[in-house]
Amino acid sequence: MTGTQRSTRSVVVSTQDTPPPPQPPLSREHLPLDRVAFLFDFDGTLVDIAPTPESVVVPPGLKEALVRLRDACGGALAVISGRPIDQVDHFLPNIPFAVAGEHGIAIRHRPDGPIERAALPAVPSEWIRQAQDLVASFPGTRLERKVGGFVLHYRAAPEAQGQLKKAADAWVEPTGGQFHVQAAKMAWEIRPAGVDKGYAVEVLMEDAPFAGRRPVFVGDDVTDEDGIREAVRLGGAGYRIGTDFPTPAAFRAWIASLVPAPASTGKE
Numbered sequence: 351m352t353g354t355q356r357s358t359r360s361v362v363v364s365t366q367d368t369p370p371p372p373q374p375p376l377s378r379e380h381l382p383l384d385r386v387a388f389l390f391d392f393d394g395t396l397v398d399i400a401p402t403p404e405s406v407v408v409p410p411g412l413k414e415a416l417v418r419l420r421d422a423c424g425g426a427l428a429v430i431s432g433r434p435i436d437q438v439d440h441f442l443p444n445i446p447f448a449v450a451g452e453h454g455i456a457i458r459h460r461p462d463g464p465i466e467r468a469a470l471p472a473v474p475s476e477w478i479r480q481a482q483d484l485v486a487s488f489p490g491t492r493l494e495r496k497v498g499g500f501v502l503h504y505r506a507a508p509e510a511q512g513q514l515k516k517a518a519d520a521w522v523e524p525t526g527g528q529f530h531v532q533a534a535k536m537a538w539e540i541r542p543a544g545v546d547k548g549y550a551v552e553v554l555m556e557d558a559p560f561a562g563r564r565p566v567f568v569g570d571d572v573t574d575e576d577g578i579r580e581a582v583r584l585g586g587a588g589y590r591i592g593t594d595f596p597t598p599a600a601f602r603a604w605i606a607s608l609v610p611a612p613a614s615t616g617k618e
């Protein structure tokens with residue numbers, strides 16, 4: 351990777367007087383853990399993409415590496431996911447200090463704190479009913495429901511992509527921007543407009559232990575672009591899986607390298 355390539359690919363911009371953080375791969379020496387906050391996407395970033403939402407695997411060592419990083423940065427570690435918060439809790443129990451779910455619609459600022467939900471309209475129940483009929487008519491597709499919307503998955507039936515999009519557009523277009531169709535990985539997500547991962551970054555960065563730190567957002571998907579933009583706007587950095595980190599595994603190795611596990615004494 352050349353310096354020129356990095357400068358066109360990576361979003362690392364600062365409008366403040368302080369120098370921008372170094373380009374990836376950021377090493378421990380160049381990353382002041384007492385001044386940085388980490389905000390990570392989940393699917394396709396912390397974990398590899400899997401055939402279904404339920405079948406993702408949290409690789410050995412990831413939880414421990416995240417806990418070491420969280421503790422080394424004063425707790426300033428959040429997961430910002432499109433998944434509902436309870437699913438992040440299922441895969442990473444008691445690990446991130448804060449969690450934003452459903453692309454920022456639901457936010458929990460601290461462990462055991464309340465989940466705050468943005469006041470947004472619910473998707474009409476008629477859409478859900480039609481979506482159920484739709485996935486029933488395309489074997490391999492599936493409907494994932496969330497409080498703040500729903501997802502039409504077509505990973506196991508890629509040929510259905512166009513038909514699902516057509517249906518989603520037909521629901522959303524007459525709402526005049528109240529709802530939108532979000533392109534996701536082998537899926538279309540239908541959700542209310544007005545909140546995105548950028549909002550989640552902004553809101554989380556207002557409170558301890560995140561406030562006053564530089565946000566570093568890492569993600570892999572279209573919805574993560576909002577988080578990256580906001581992290582950069584706040585004087586931090588945004589990195590992408592697939593460019594700045596070639597794979598989620600490379601990203602996980604980077605996390606582990608920031609705060610290595612203590613050497614074993616052999617007496618444990």
Ligand SMILES: O=P(O)(O)OC[C@H]1O[C@H](O[C@H]2O[C@H](CO)[C@@H](O)[C@H](O)[C@H]2O)[C@H](O)[C@@H](O)[C@@H]1O
Pocket residue numbers: 391392393394395398399400401402403404406430431432433434494501503505534535536537539571573
């Ligand atoms: O914001 P994220 O944490 O990246 O979550 C985005 C969506 O991830 C899940 O769907 C995607 O990952 C699945 C597991 O790898 C994969 O099977 C599916 O095809 C992907 O679209 C999740 O189901 C969604 O709710 C999230 O919005």
